[in-house]
Amino acid sequence: MNTHHVLRVDGLSYRVGDRQLFDNLNLTLGSGRSVAVLGPSGSGKSSLLSLALGLIKPQSGTIEIDGRDITALGRRELALLRAESVGMVFQFAELLSELSPAENVALAALLAGRSGPELDAEVARLLDELGVPRSASVSTLSGGERQRAAVARALINRPRLLLADEPTGSLDDKNRDLVADMLFELPQRHGCGLLVVTHDGAVAERADHVLTVSGRDLVPLAGSGATR
Numbered sequence: 001m002n003t004h005h006v007l008r009v010d011g012l013s014y015r016v017g018d019r020q021l022f023d024n025l026n027l028t029l030g031s032g033r034s035v036a037v038l039g040p041s042g043s044g045k046s047s048l049l050s051l052a053l054g055l056i057k058p059q060s061g062t063i064e065i066d067g068r069d070i071t072a073l074g075r076r077e078l079a080l081l082r083a084e085s086v087g088m089v090f091q092f093a094e095l096l097s098e099l100s101p102a103e104n105v106a107l108a109a110l111l112a113g114r115s116g117p118e119l120d121a122e123v124a125r126l127l128d129e130l131g132v133p134r135s136a137s138v139s140t141l142s143g144g145e146r147q148r149a150a151v152a153r154a155l156i157n158r159p160r161l162l163l164a165d166e167p168t169g170s171l172d173d174k175n176r177d178l179v180a181d182m183l184f185e186l187p188q189r190h191g192c193g194l195l196v197v198t199h200d201g202a203v204a205e206r207a208d209h210v211l212t213v214s215g216r217d218l219v220p221l222a223g224s225g226a227t228r
């Protein structure tokens with residue numbers, strides 16, 4: 001099947017200080033598909049996400065999001081592409097505690113220039129779908145509910161690409177499983193591509209493809225049957 005690539009990394013080399021983190025790395029991710037990148041602390045997983053967000057620039061190679069090479073974009077174009085096409089979930093939900101879950105989600109849409117009753121309805125639908133109380137104070141939410149609210153915030157602008165950095169890292173095993181199950185259903189349900197970086201093999205194994213950071217490259221996890 002010739003799926004459209006929402007993320008395509010070609011010949012990426014990235015060096016920080018005197019450390020070469022990646023050398024000629026290649027990665028593709030289609031819409032409706034998921035990839036997990038598994039690696040120990042310090043292997044470069046967060047750097048890979050920062051590269052995909054355009055927050056840092058590689059020394060060479062290209063990073064295409066929805067067909068556009070972000071290494072060639074200026075700051076404003078990049079910010080626009082990020083707002084329109086990329087959703088991000090962090091390890092610690094990073095919600096604004098003064099706002100309700102609904103307000104946290106709506107804020108992401110407001111920043112992308114959207115507003116009005118249709119937005120309110122979409123926020124409510126998304127929070128209901130993900131099982132998050134809409135108007136409770138964020139400070140009263142459980143860890144799992146917070147992460148689900150953070151996922152709703154990442155999805156509200158209907159991103160082509162969803163990135164997640166240790167999205168279950170702050171949860172106990174039960175909530176880890178609930179949030180991971182929900183996360184890996186999203187590519188099919190919402191038609192986006194999902195890239196998760198994690199050190200947790202039990203989370204990574206839910207992905208269509210599991211890659212590990214090996215040396216300066218990504219390789220399919222031995223025994224996972226995954227291919228690039």
Ligand SMILES: Nc1ncnc2c1ncn2[C@@H]1O[C@H](COP(=O)(O)OP(=O)(O)OP(=O)(O)O)[C@@H](O)[C@H]1O
Pocket residue numbers: 016017019021039040041042043044045046047048199
């Ligand atoms: N700006 C920087 N300056 C110097 N070293 C850096 C910088 N950014 C990252 N590094 C180094 O690059 C390596 C990879 O860091 P990165 O945060 O990407 O790893 P990680 O796999 O996400 O680790 P963790 O799971 O602990 O978050 C680490 O050794 C880190 O110290």
